[in-house]
Amino acid sequence: MTVAESPVTPETLPAPAADAGDETKPQSLAFICYSGELEKIWAGMILASTAGAMGMPTKVFVTFWGLQAFVKDGKRITGENWMQKMMSMMQRPGIAHRKLSKMNFLGMGPWMMRKLAKQYNVASPAELLEMAQLMGVEFIPCQMTMDMFGLKREDLMDGMGEPVGAATYLGFVAEGAAPVFI
Amino acid sequence: MADQQVDARGLNCPMPIVKTAQAVKGLTSGQTLEILATDPGSVKDFAAWSKSTGNELVEQTVDGGVYRFVMRKK
Numbered sequence: 001m002t003v004a005e006s007p008v009t010p011e012t013l014p015a016p017a018a019d020a021g022d023e024t025k026p027q028s029l030a031f032i033c034y035s036g037e038l039e040k041i042w043a044g045m046i047l048a049s050t051a052g053a054m055g056m057p058t059k060v061f062v063t064f065w066g067l068q069a070f071v072k073d074g075k076r077i078t079g080e081n082w083m084q085k086m087m088s089m090m091q092r093p094g095i096a097h098r099k100l101s102k103m104n105f106l107g108m109g110p111w112m113m114r115k116l117a118k119q120y121n122v123a124s125p126a127e128l129l130e131m132a133q134l135m136g137v138e139f140i141p142c143q144m145t146m147d148m149f150g151l152k153r154e155d156l157m158d159g160m161g162e163p164v165g166a167a168t169y170l171g172f173v174a175e176g177a178a179p180v181f182i
Numbered sequence: 183m184a185d186q187q188v189d190a191r192g193l194n195c196p197m198p199i200v201k202t203a204q205a206v207k208g209l210t211s212g213q214t215l216e217i218l219a220t221d222p223g224s225v226k227d228f229a230a231w232s233k234s235t236g237n238e239l240v241e242q243t244v245d246g247g248v249y250r251f252v253m254r255k256k
Contacts, residue, residue: 026234026235046195046196049196049200050196050199050200052200052203053196053199053200053202053203053204053231054199054203054230054231054234054235055203055234055235056234120194121192121193121194121197122194122195123193123194123196123197123200128196128200131200131204134204135200135203135204
């Protein structure tokens with residue numbers, strides 16, 4: 001046997017076929033957008049828009065405080081009962097109204113962040129979100145969060161997918177999408 | 183001459199890549215796109231983008247802080 005006569009060391013093995021496979025089928029991604037703070041929404045939107053640009057099939061499951069950022073900016077009060085309405089009073093929904101988790105200083109922090117971003121030509125979360133959607137990134141609301149906060153489909157920004165639950169998200173991962181939790 | 187141009191000068195991460203991806207969508211296979219950028223991070227970013235999407239990076243130069251890339255659509 002020729003194989004036995006010339007043992008092959010790992011270094012001399014030909015490149016695995018997986019390389020060729022990677023080129024034809026890019027890695028898909030499954031984000032969980034869980035936090036609603038400005039810095040985390042920003043990070044999520046940068047990665048989601050870039051994933052779209054990289055041609056990586058990407059789904060973003062938007063849940064809990066993350067979903068607050070995906071309520072239309074014009075909505076001030078959301079929810080059906082007094083507690084849900086109170087919650088939206090205390091944390092204004094919409095992507096333009098995110099707060100920093102630290103150094104918020106009654107809105108001074110986010111104001112300075114936005115000012116600096118403009119000065120250094122860093123795209124805003126809202127702009128990045130629009131880009132991501134244009135490039136086929138799908139944003140999917142969490143049904144349970146919608147129920148708990150009393151959010152209706154029309155409260156959420158346009159172009160979001162059908163509301164689903166955790167099992168659907170894990171289904172994406174089971175099919176090979178890499179999970180990203182922000 | 184490239185078939186199309188993207189002026190991403192002054193734009194910061196990830197906009198040069200995002201704008202490039204959008205422009206490439208409008209091209210047909212084999213057509214070229216010239217990108218101008220000033221973000222130093224874009225050098226590695228465009229290499230990664232090219233590797234991941236399969237669009238070929240055919241030229242790369244830098245002149246006075248302006249990076250010029252030419253991509254050929256897969």
